Amino acid sequence: MTLGSQLAWDDTVLPFQLDRSDIRGRVARLDGVLEQVLRQHDYPPVIEALVAEAALLTALIGQSIKLRWKLSLQVRGKGPARLIATDYYGPSEDGQPARIRAYASYDTERLDLDAEPFSQIGEGYLAVLIDQGEGNVPYSGITPIAGRSLSDCAQTYFAQSEQLPTRFAVTYGKSQMAGGVAHWxxxxxxxxxxxxxxxFVASEGGTGEGGLLNHTDILAGDEAENWTRANALLDTVEELELIGPSVQPTELLVRLFHEEDPRVYDAQPVRFGCTCSEDKVRNSLSIYSAKDIRHMTTDEGIVTADCQFCGAHYELDPLTVGFEAVKKPDAE
Incomplete structure (x- = not known):
């Protein structure tokens, strides 16, 4: 395999379907996207790992949303890792790439740099939000933090909120090609x-952790058998097969599910992308009075704002922001 064919699958999500089992799925590979997401910040490795897993889950889940929709995943906890937030923006039109951005908020003093990353979240919840655009009410679903990873939480979310048995097999970390530089x-x-x-709607609690639903509470008969068989096949996957780049996603699907009649669709390219802008900053400040704006004004006489996702820095004239602005933004 040439280097070009390896890189062709980087930063893509490949949707597929197992016709025999009535199961759909996706294979995702993040390389440059993940590196750009993490490059914006100087996170300790334990936080980088949480952001990497959240970004990968967002790519896998987000591929199903429609054009121009936005899917957000938020993990909030009472532990040192207070917030992991990701956004997936559906393509503006067919053939265009989707965009991902992510960031984390954490308590440096409480963070255990040697701990297993998931343990740093503590008690909390995972939320999935879908914005269908102007004129539509955003959808949101929430599930408690459960299991031993963010992937476990996402599986619980789909079982509990959508009654859809879902399974994730993911891996992430720093990789280095021969003669290259280590990167995420x-x-x-x-x-x-x-x-x-x-x-299916449960009338009582499920059999999962804390009474939450899992696939055994939803599926029965042939459906349960098919689901169990597909999961047993996925259990044989190796980390190097997941992360690539020597194994193409199509080859991986054939290796894992050749007896399930896998059918692949067009791959979706994914890029790093942030939607912040000066206009959006001004809009967010439009709810504040002149008095509030004065409190936000620095000693240098400007109002500043920084994007938590991409690090963009904005400096605004305080007289041009807020609902009592006395000057237009382009006024001298």
């Missing part, structure tokens, strides 16, 4: 049972 890379596979016409 991530890869994973997502399996999801196709939705039913009449979703």
């Amino acid at each position: 890379r991530a890869g994973g596979v997502m399996l999801q049972h196709m939705p039913k016409a009449s979703p």
